[in-house]
Amino acid sequence: MENSLDFFKIKHLDTTCNAREGIIKTYHSEIITPIFMPVGTQATVKSLSPKELEECGCSIILSNTYHLHLRPGDDAIALAGGLHKFESWRKSILTDSGGFQVFSLKDISKISEEGVWFQSYIDGSKHFFSPERSIQIQRNLGADIIMMFDECLQTDANLTIIENAVNRTIRWAYRCVKAHREIPFKFDYPQYLFGIIQGGLDKSLRKYCVEELLELDLPGYAVGGLAVGETTEQMYEIAQYTCELLPKNKPRYLMGVGTPENILECIAMGFDMFDCVMPTRNARNGTVFSWNGKINIRNSRHANDFSQGIDSSCSCYACKNFSRGYLRHLFMAGEILGIRLLTLHNIYFYMDLIKKSQEHIIKGDFINFKKQTLEGFSKEKNNNFEQETEYGHSE
């Protein structure tokens, strides 16, 4: 299988915390970690072009096995030459396994040891996902990093249910590895299979899941089942606990996290990879992130504000060219350009946050950078009429 020594190398360890700076190498790009992966559910990061994503410094984006299997179909994408060619994205792609989406469709799923039957939300047609099927579909999609098919739970599930799900996740992990070994690559480059640690908010189950999945010696490990409704404190506690159990020499991916604050905190714990719909989804609701905190562009205080853009210290196309007053006008008038510019800014901001984090890990003063940045985030706070609390992994 793939040589995980070539796949990931740590370059710098921060001296003030567990943050690390490193590099993931895939066929399509070199990914400096820590990294944020914008979510391109339907083979497009909503409203942005691949060119804009590259200009924001993105080196890897995420796409959804579940959505793409239903539309346009993974067969069609295979015919197009894989996701990269399909969506004209030259750098890396990670696909999730579909587990998260399938298990959120409680009412229309039939779950067994073999796999999950579910109906398409588009046309009601019946589909079956299993570890083998997920790997097969992800072969057709051709992402550089693919995820194991796991059993996902509601955050309020009881301990027996979580324990059963963890055990099934472990059994499915073995089936995924077997399928990954047996099904040849579809395109002329390797795909790296990551494991996913489940276990809800129970530390002993998290530890058990880590121990079992480490047996498989996968090239990377993700922590799943967080940022799904628990408190931030609970999320931090389980994330930190699980992170410390994961091997130091492999990428650690915290799925579905999170706010800029969350990302800084979890970088400090030693996580390397993040994805979240927050920058794109919030933009579509009029919320933008800045070094001074969150702003809702719909707020009437921006109506006649033609003297400043979203963030005076930001170098994105939106901040360099457009005032808050104009952006608010676009938003109030329902204009697509408004969504575009806010999304562009938010992705640029997330990538900028990541880039500066990398720089400060190299400098060895990440904790200090984190502290100052978090203080800055409160500057706009008193002006906000809305605090966003939503977490989420899908969009």
Place this chain on the structure above:
Amino acid sequence: MENSLDFFKIKHLDTTCNAREGIIKTYHSEIITPIFMPVGTQATVKSLSPKELEECGCSIILSNTYHLHLRPGDDAIALAGGLHKFESWRKSILTDSGGFQVFSLKDISKISEEGVWFQSYIDGSKHFFSPERSIQIQRNLGADIIMMFDECLQTDANLTIIENAVNRTIRWAYRCVKAHREIPFKFDYPQYLFGIIQGGLDKSLRKYCVEELLELDLPGYAVGGLAVGETTEQMYEIAQYTCELLPKNKPRYLMGVGTPENILECIAMGFDMFDCVMPTRNARNGTVFSWNGKINIRNSRHANDFSQGIDSSCSCYACKNFSRGYLRHLFMAGEILGIRLLTLHNIYFYMDLIKKSQEHIIKGDFINFKKQTLEGFSKEKNNNFEQETEYGHSE
């Protein structure tokens, strides 16, 4: 007032028809004519950035006095430093007077010799437009070319109604010129006031309107009240008749026209300026123009077509990077990038059509170019499941 000799110069007259190639100079740009002006109703050409418009070769865009007065308000735009700064557009802008929109609101307008009372479609608030008010608002917007406030009619109005409207349009033209002379420019560059020829489908009224408005010696003249529901043949007949009555040394603007075919035919008549929502609106419906004719990207025949883009001879970002199959997927999945890429292509295509027209006028073989281009447009025809017949000046 402005010196119309500096404003417009004809450089080449085609020898095979009445087409002419020339240049309009405003403070913000040099506009090679014939020109197509994309419509940016609400201070944005729907879904595109100013940078993309420049990359498409646009030198002038159109905006709407009516819409901008209602939202965000012309006072706000004046505060922003005018439309150019507001929307970050460095080249020229033309604003229409609001007449077309106000007179389409039949049920909520009260029309008198003084002007028109109407209610906002956004919040029901009452507003008054008159020749003086329209000029005042257009001062606040600060476009390079502004239009006189005219009385617009349904295409099926009877002759007496049309005659009354023409006479009022003439009286209002005099009031517009007076207001234009008396109200100082808001910004440090001139605005050029164009007259609008009305008269429905009646040639003698068109002739009368031309004769009366020529007395005002305006820097440019537009033909209004066409492409509002009459047949293409009727439109061509009145457009050609009126065009020949207009002065040769001034820009002739055919408002709200039209399809690529319409534009080629009307360039041959001697028109210099065009605007239409067709490239932007059609894109949002999934219809794209190409040198081989129109394509509806939603058609299932494109679903697995990953071997070609919209138009193999087109150099736009959409055609250089994305297959018909991917564009269809974006469209079927309701993704903004689909609208963006189709709009970008359509505007690029219109500008390319215009640029090639200019080149062939200079070469002196425009009629031949027009004939070959129109023949090319039929190639995709048999594959289309939908023929678009919509005309329109607003969007």
